[in-house]
Amino acid sequence: MAFPTQRMRRTRRTPGLRGLVRETHLRPDDFIYPMFVAAGGDVRREISSMPNVFQLSINNAALEAKRVYDLGIPAVLLFGIPDAKDEAATGAYDPEGIIQLAVRAIKEAVPELIVVTDVCLCEYTENGHCGIVDGSSGEILNDVSLELLARTATSHAEAGADIVAPSDMMDGRVAAIRADLDREGFENTPIMSYSVKYASAFYGPFRDAAESAPAFGDRRSHQMDPANVREALRENALDLEEGADMVIVKPALPYLDVLRRVAESSDVPVAAYNVSGEYSMIKAAAENGWLDERAAVLEAMTGIKRAGADIIISYHAPDVAAWIS
Ligand code: PBG
Numbered sequence: 001m002a003f004p005t006q007r008m009r010r011t012r013r014t015p016g017l018r019g020l021v022r023e024t025h026l027r028p029d030d031f032i033y034p035m036f037v038a039a040g041g042d043v044r045r046e047i048s049s050m051p052n053v054f055q056l057s058i059n060n061a062a063l064e065a066k067r068v069y070d071l072g073i074p075a076v077l078l079f080g081i082p083d084a085k086d087e088a089a090t091g092a093y094d095p096e097g098i099i100q101l102a103v104r105a106i107k108e109a110v111p112e113l114i115v116v117t118d119v120c121l122c123e124y125t126e127n128g129h130c131g132i133v134d135g136s137s138g139e140i141l142n143d144v145s146l147e148l149l150a151r152t153a154t155s156h157a158e159a160g161a162d163i164v165a166p167s168d169m170m171d172g173r174v175a176a177i178r179a180d181l182d183r184e185g186f187e188n189t190p191i192m193s194y195s196v197k198y199a200s201a202f203y204g205p206f207r208d209a210a211e212s213a214p215a216f217g218d219r220r221s222h223q224m225d226p227a228n229v230r231e232a233l234r235e236n237a238l239d240l241e242e243g244a245d246m247v248i249v250k251p252a253l254p255y256l257d258v259l260r261r262v263a264e265s266s267d268v269p270v271a272a273y274n275v276s277g278e279y280s281m282i283k284a285a286a287e288n289g290w291l292d293e294r295a296a297v298l299e300a301m302t303g304i305k306r307a308g309a310d311i312i313i314s315y316h317a318p319d320v321a322a323w324i325s
Pocket of ligand 1: 121167202205277
């Protein structure tokens with residue numbers, strides 16, 4: 001009888017040994033927590049498809065920001081739900097818009113918390129599209145949208161945003177935003193670009209949360225085809241060339257191969273966005289008693305980090321921070 005000479009189980013025998021040889025560790029400061037800020041006085045509305053995630057009015061968002069900061073999470077990512085939408089998405093760059101007011105309130109309540117703002121028009125256009133739509137062709141006009149996106153980003157910086165994060169996927173938006181920020185004196189505001197963003201079915205619950213589902217058509221004319229990975233590397237390289245300081249791959253779990261390749265080919269910090277649908281799947285299974293939520297979430301987050309993420313954007317962030325500390 002030939003017994004094994006290589007015994008992998010030697011270092012798995014005890015929790016101590018397993019800890020000693022563990023290659024990937026999660027820390028609260030790996031995370032960014034996304035939040036939905038709604039117009040109104042005292043709003044705390046749970047999103048039906050995202051248990052334990054809320055639309056919050058500004059006062060409640062400031063309290064929630066303090067809570068997550070106290071859990072050790074260094075940053076939040078803000079999405080706005082304005083009370084009015086129009087064709088030109090004016091709410092996106094209004095100095096008194098929902099995000100601009102929320103940034104000021106949160107920075108005042110928790111000055112050390114890093115406030116990242118999502119830069120896109122879809123929450124502010126009547127039709128839910130990420131850019132300005134040509135009335136006759138129905139096409140999303142790239143270059144016209146760039147001007148508005150740049151204005152939006154600069155208005156966020158003026159309000160005190162620490163980082164701006166364009167998620168619209170228009171061509172050339174990083175360069176347009178960088179130029180506008182620099183011209184207005186915000187040369188020190190970093191851009192965290194959603195450089196690789198797929199046209200994904202996993203954004204469904206987010207569109208409930210942000211009330212931003214497109215009224216017609218879809219986002220496939222600007223977001224990437226899930227089948228492509230070489231194209232992701234080009235998207236990423238272009239954003240870096242245009243001046244992105246950090247990049248985001250989105251979604252996370254169905255795209256770990258893309259994340260790995262982007263991480264290997266980028267010399268900037270790489271974030272992975274563990275999106276709404278990824279959150280809701282685990283929540284639904286856990287509520288049915290089909291999955292152990294804590295174990296499943298920690299395994300998923302470890303997988304994302306192991307695949308190369310320096311930063312994880314996740315709705316589970318406060319749970320993870322509480323579990324691991
Ligand atoms: C666009 C934006 C979306 C998400 C983040 N920014 C939605 C979309 O592109 O349709 C999705 C995030 C998630 O699903 O958690 N502003």
